[in-house]
Amino acid sequence: MTPIRVAILGSTGSVGEQALDVVRGLPDRFQVVALAAGGNAARLHEQATEFHPRALYARPGSDADALRSAGLGEWQTLEEIAVRDDVDVLLVATSGLASLRPTIAALRAGKKVAIANKETLVVGGHAVREALEAGRAAGAEIRPVDSEHSAIWQCLWGEAPENIDRLVLTASGGAFRDYDLAALEAVTPEQALAHPTWKMGPKITIDSATLFNKGLEAIEARWLFDIPLERVDILQHRESVIHSLVRFRDGSFKAQLGEPDMRLPVQVALTYPDRAAAEPAPPLDLATRGALHFGTVDAERFPALGIALEAGRRDDTSAAAVAGADEAAVEHFLAGRIPFTSIARLLDRALQAHAPTARPDLDTLLAAEAWGRHFVNEAVAARV
Numbered sequence: 048m049t050p051i052r053v054a055i056l057g058s059t060g061s062v063g064e065q066a067l068d069v070v071r072g073l074p075d076r077f078q079v080v081a082l083a084a085g086g087n088a089a090r091l092h093e094q095a096t097e098f099h100p101r102a103l104y105a106r107p108g109s110d111a112d113a114l115r116s117a118g119l120g121e122w123q124t125l126e127e128i129a130v131r132d133d134v135d136v137l138l139v140a141t142s143g144l145a146s147l148r149p150t151i152a153a154l155r156a157g158k159k160v161a162i163a164n165k166e167t168l169v170v171g172g173h174a175v176r177e178a179l180e181a182g183r184a185a186g187a188e189i190r191p192v193d194s195e196h197s198a199i200w201q202c203l204w205g206e207a208p209e210n211i212d213r214l215v216l217t218a219s220g221g222a223f224r225d226y227d228l229a230a231l232e233a234v235t236p237e238q239a240l241a242h243p244t245w246k247m248g249p250k251i252t253i254d255s256a257t258l259f260n261k262g263l264e265a266i267e268a269r270w271l272f273d274i275p276l277e278r279v280d281i282l283q284h285r286e287s288v289i290h291s292l293v294r295f296r297d298g299s300f301k302a303q304l305g306e307p308d309m310r311l312p313v314q315v316a317l318t319y320p321d322r323a324a325a326e327p328a329p330p331l332d333l334a335t336r337g338a339l340h341f342g343t344v345d346a347e348r349f350p351a352l353g354i355a356l357e358a359g360r361r362d363d364t365s366a367a368a369v370a371g372a373d374e375a376a377v378e379h380f381l382a383g384r385i386p387f388t389s390i391a392r393l394l395d396r397a398l399q400a401h402a403p404t405a406r407p408d409l410d411t412l413l414a415a416e417a418w419g420r421h422f423v424n425e426a427v428a429a430r431v
């Protein structure tokens with residue numbers, strides 16, 4: 048079988064490392080063509096030595112600058128990597144917005160793009176969707192990697208769009224699902240970083256603790272599956288075993304299950320439409336698991352969720368602005384400058400203050416995201 052040629056943007060991060068684990072599990076099935084990192088030069092060096100990519104990227108000005116003369120491969124920009132002729136699947140696993148333009152370029156060039164990164168769709172949804180339509184005739188595809196969207200995607204295989212009634216995103220409830228509401232004011236970054244079911248990078252882990260992440264996922268679902276936010280539900284499910292569900296118009300539900308481990312959705316996205324005969328994650332044993340638990344999400348405990356959903360429903364630059372505001376608010380919380388509960392308060396203020404633009408283009412979306420970050424930075428600076 049011809050190997051699938053993969054480029055990984057964000058190879059040194061949590062998702063990127065797990066993607067390389069998937070490659071290790073199926074060495075004949077994949078060829079790593081390109082690896083791109085931010086500033087973790089030591090890790091990029093190790094990865095390049097192990098996987099021998101043809102192309103590499105590291106953020107300019109980072110420690111990786113010293114690697115450029117090490118003869119590891121050709122150094123290219125993220126955008127050049129994204130449109131390389133020898134890339135079959137581009138995995139977007141960077142954090143933040145670094146890969147938004149490369150993703151758009153790849154889709155326009157007709158590439159298969161496996162997207163783990165949330166910001167790309169939440170901030171750039173309008174532009175990404177447009178690029179997908181432009182590149183579709185040349186083969187462009189978006190394959191979801193986030194476990195919830197991968198689950199919905201898998202439930203939808205072979206189903207006609209008119210059969211879909213609702214999408215149901217499951218939510219573990221994050222680190223503070225059982226905390227006393229009054230105690231949330233005083234929780235520390237360390238406590239917020241202790242996710243009960245998933246091991247992830249710091250930004251997404253804090254977003255899981257506020258449940259803002261679930262709002263971002265609902266917005267992503269809207270772009271990925273072309274369905275209005277009003278038809279996306281959130282269901283609390285403590286064990287993170289049911290990754291998400293689809294309700295069909297005859298009342299049937301389909302769900303996708305597995306242990307909480309990103310390697311499975313990464314593998315599904317890389318090998319689609321095949322299912323590889325390799326289990327990258329620990330097997331799920333339902334008999335040993337015993338009971339699974341469900342409930343409604345407590346809107347009072349998680350105000351950031353409602354703010355994200357409201358921003359998404361506006362279908363203009365509001366989601367980009369609030370995503371930027373959250374980027375800054377989470378940074379301030381992690382640096383100990385604001386309490387946990389201020390994250391949602393700042394998001395609410397940003398949403399109220401934002402002057403939205405309808406039918407935004409990419410530059411307008413990026414400007415709205417930058418406005419959100421600036422708004423929060425100013426608000427925090429005024430208080431400190």
Ligand SMILES: NC(=O)c1ccc[n+]([C@@H]2O[C@H](COP(=O)([O-])OP(=O)(O)OC[C@H]3O[C@@H](n4cnc5c(N)ncnc54)[C@H](OP(=O)(O)O)[C@@H]3O)[C@@H](O)[C@H]2O)c1
Pocket residue numbers: 056057058059060061062063083084085086087088105106140141142143145163164165166192193194245246247248249250251309
């Ligand atoms: N972790 C999960 O389980 C999970 C699940 C679903 C979705 N996601 C989403 O996937 C994305 C990545 O999450 P993560 O948890 O893997 O994040 P992470 O552990 O923080 O990793 C981020 C990666 O992006 C790289 N990076 C950062 N800035 C960059 C830049 N300017 N140019 C190039 N590379 C850059 C980092 O490089 P260095 O480390 O070298 O600086 C690192 O490789 C996020 O959008 C997240 O919401 C994650």
